[in-house]
Amino acid sequence: MDVLLISLPIGFLITNVLWINQYPDYEADLKGHKYNLLVRIGKQKGVIVYAALYGAAYLSFVVITVITKNLLWLLSFLTIPLAVHSVNIARKYYDSIPQLVKANANTVKIYQNTRIMMVLALVTKGNMVGFWKVYVF
Numbered sequence: 001m002d003v004l005l006i007s008l009p010i011g012f013l014i015t016n017v018l019w020i021n022q023y024p025d026y027e028a029d030l031k032g033h034k035y036n037l038l039v040r041i042g043k044q045k046g047v048i049v050y051a052a053l054y055g056a057a058y059l060s061f062v063v064i065t066v067i068t069k070n071l072l073w074l075l076s077f078l079t080i081p082l083a084v085h086s087v088n089i090a091r092k093y094y095d096s097i098p099q100l101v102k103a104n105a106n107t108v109k110i111y112q113n114t115r116i117m118m119v120l121a122l123v124t125k126g127n128m129v130g131f132w133k134v135y136v137f
Contacts, residue, residue, distance in 0.1 A: 005064055009076065010118065012057035013111045019050055020090065020107045024097050043094040050090055054083045057114075072121035079110045079117075086110070 022029070022038045023046070029039050038046045058080060065073040086106040093099035 002068070005060075005067065006118070006122070008060040009057040009064070010111075010115065012053050012060065013107075013114055016050060016053040016057075017107050017111055019046070019053060020086075020100075020104050022046075023090075023094060023100055023104075047087065047090045047094055051087045054087065054110075058083075070121055070125060072124060073118070075117040075121060076114045079113055082106050082110055 019038070022036060023043065026038060026043060028034075029036060037049075041049070058077065061073050061076050065071060083106075086103040089103040089106070090100060093103070
């Protein structure tokens with residue numbers, strides 16, 4: 001059960017990487033009759049999905065924190081400002097690929113940084129003092 005629970009936020013975040021990377025191909029997909037979900041709902045509504053995937057990821061960290069009683073899972077909240085910034089970029093520039101690229105890059109950064117924080121939470125099991133004694137000193 002723990003493995004399934006811990007896989008949720010990383011699943012939501014990698015889905016967001018794939019989601020935002022569909023925007024540059026939108027016109028080609030539409031023209032080529034590739035009706036992926038973004039083409040079906042449109043770019044503007046796609047930004048709502050983009051934001052919702054972030055929300056689901058961060059909400060899952062709250063659930064993991066409550067179940068495991070390990071507050072270090074909340075370290076991932078440090079990426080929330082970058083996620084909000086990325087959603088704002090996507091909302092403003094969903095039709096302008098050169099400006100939207102920053103949201104794409106930020107989404108990958110969030111995914112990578114969150115994975116590092118998740119490893120820290122897993123390795124220490126919420127016990128930073130024990131972690132420093134065993135792994136650092």
